Amino acid sequence: MGAHDDRSIPLSGSDEQRQRLPGAPRPWENTDRAQAALDGATGPEPPSPPHCPHCGLAGERRPTYTGQHVLLEPGLVLPTHLVPGGHRWHIDSNGVAWNGGFTEPLAGSRCRVPHQLARPGLSLDEIRPWRRLSAVREENARRAQRRADEEGCPKALPDAG
Secondary structure (H helix, E strand, C coil): CCCCCCCCCCCCCCCCHCHHHHCCCCCCCCHHHHHHHHHHHHCCCCCCCCCCCCCCEECCCEEEECCCCCEEEEEEEEHHHHCCCCCCECCCCCEEEEEECCCCCCCCCCCEEEEEEEEEECHHHHHHHHHHHHHHHHHHHHHHHHHHHCCCCCCCCCCCC
């Protein structure tokens, strides 16, 4: 009595026919969430609008292979070698975003930048030499201020750095 039997009970049918019960734990979920956070895939999840929770500007939300979403800077596609490693996002033919990590980029390749690096008020020492990103952050600061003026929001932006 009190002993626990760890043997599994075989189930009939093939794995393809089994359905996960609603609410059943998914053991890989924590690993996927941790990888998504490392990659910067921290965008607002649907059905929330694809707006940055820090500055309120709209981004381009894309699903990732970890099941999370990344908020990309809209319309900004750059040569990959100009973007700091770990911040290089690519979109596959199905519209799914994946982070290129720190691997050496292929010659002539282009990538996307996460909005979190371009949001206004952000100052990251490791990317300060990249003038293009500084210009994008300054423009986003102007856009966020215009949006705040139109909506009657507070004049000061939150301290993001």
